[in-house]
Amino acid sequence: MSNKTGKVIGFCCNYTIQVTEEPLKEAGILPEQVEFKKLSCTGKLEVASLLAAFSRQGADAVFVAGCPEEECHNFSGSRRASKRVKYTKEILSELGIEPERIEMFFVPRQETEPVVKAAKEMLARLEKLGPIGHKDNEDGSGKAA
Amino acid sequence: MIIAERKPMPEIMEMISGIKKLLILGCRGCVAVCSAGGDKEVNIMVEAITLGKRLKGETIEIDQDVLVRQCDPEYLEPLKEKVKEYDAILSMACGVGVNFLAEQYTDTLVLPALNTTFYGANLSSGEWKEMCAGCGACVLHLTGGLCPVARCAKHLSNGPCGGSVNGRCEVDPNTPCVWQLIYDRLNKLNLAENMRKIMPIRDWTPSGEGGPRRRVREDLLP
Numbered sequence: 001m002s003n004k005t006g007k008v009i010g011f012c013c014n015y016t017i018q019v020t021e022e023p024l025k026e027a028g029i030l031p032e033q034v035e036f037k038k039l040s041c042t043g044k045l046e047v048a049s050l051l052a053a054f055s056r057q058g059a060d061a062v063f064v065a066g067c068p069e070e071e072c073h074n075f076s077g078s079r080r081a082s083k084r085v086k087y088t089k090e091i092l093s094e095l096g097i098e099p100e101r102i103e104m105f106f107v108p109r110q111e112t113e114p115v116v117k118a119a120k121e122m123l124a125r126l127e128k129l130g131p132i133g134h135k136d137n138e139d140g141s142g143k144a145a
Numbered sequence: 146m147i148i149a150e151r152k153p154m155p156e157i158m159e160m161i162s163g164i165k166k167l168l169i170l171g172c173r174g175c176v177a178v179c180s181a182g183g184d185k186e187v188n189i190m191v192e193a194i195t196l197g198k199r200l201k202g203e204t205i206e207i208d209q210d211v212l213v214r215q216c217d218p219e220y221l222e223p224l225k226e227k228v229k230e231y232d233a234i235l236s237m238a239c240g241v242g243v244n245f246l247a248e249q250y251t252d253t254l255v256l257p258a259l260n261t262t263f264y265g266a267n268l269s270s271g272e273w274k275e276m277c278a279g280c281g282a283c284v285l286h287l288t289g290g291l292c293p294v295a296r297c298a299k300h301l302s303n304g305p306c307g308g309s310v311n312g313r314c315e316v317d318p319n320t321p322c323v324w325q326l327i328y329d330r331l332n333k334l335n336l337a338e339n340m341r342k343i344m345p346i347r348d349w350t351p352s353g354e355g356g357p358r359r360r361v362r363e364d365l366l367p
Contacts, residue, residue, distance in 0.1 A: 046189075047189050048185065048188035051192035051196055054192075055199060056192075091193050094155060095158075095197045132200065133199060
């Protein structure tokens with residue numbers, strides 16, 4: 001994986017992943033560029049927090065891993081999160097940033113593998129898109145050259 | 146309440162081009178209730194502008210604040226000294242707030258982050274509908290409480306136009322014809338006779354045609 005690929009931040013709820021990223025990285029399961037941020041529930045996520053991952057925390061791609069839509073531990077948390085991801089996509093588009101840099105994944109609870117798969121999916125997207133504001137896309141559009 | 150919506154980000158980014166220090170100012174009045182300019186929306190705007198500037202390789206210093214209301218002088222008063230620190234204020238209030246800020250702080254550039262759209266009701270979370278036009282000459286006592294000025298595309302006063310089909314408006318078939326709704330409601334209330342009353346030609350002066358409106362109550366003046 002190129003070091004120009006960029007950084008991925010994944011917001012995961014307590015139920016979708018129960019381990020931290022370090023052992024997964026040590027085991028070679030999770031790429032280094034991925035950072036997890038655990039929440040009690042993805043329904044707690046605000047659009048501002050999702051944007052801040054890009055604007056302040058250096059993310060080039062962001063994903064949210066929440067409970068299956070109809071089986072959220074907190075009833076509607078992951079559904080709320082998916083709506084906020086959708087709105088964040090709209091704002092990114094308006095700013096000239098590819099909306100596919102953020103995605104919602106509904107994943108089975110208490111299984112690590114689907115979250116790792118989501119992270120790898122976002123890294124694969126970054127391979128095509130490049131980092132936000134990378135010198136290959138210095139026109140400031142945020143779009144990869 | 147007054148309904149508003151965020152302007153597209155490219156328009157906002159263009160507005161703040163060249164601004165080095167910006168105050169993003171929300172309002173906890175109507176625009177907070179309609180999720181356009183309250184605390185949450187101010188937080189979103191701060192991050193969106195920060196990201197937009199980062200993309201352009203530009204820096205900007207942003208502060209944020211949210212007032213109880215931007216349309217009352219007592220809530221603007223604490224800003225009196227603070228506004229001097231900024232190149233501009235990006236107001237997330239309705240147009241009233243933007244105007245009032247601009248009149249109070251004549252040396253500071255005040256920019257609108259929202260488009261103020263209508264007086265409406267909250268149908269459900271995330272959905273608002275126009276119900277009043279603020280025309281200044283209410284006829285709701287004759288129309289079963291449903292407003293033909295705000296809710297008829299042609300603002301008709303005496304029944305539907307010829308384009309009303311199956312209770313739907315010809316301008317937008319997704320919109321019910323308000324005159325059909327008025328008839329149905331009056332009928333249900335045994336007041337269908339109201340439909341026979343001819344409303345006189347409307348005087349649009351109170352709606353603003355006579356210039357900006359002003360209301361004074363002598364008993365409340367300081």
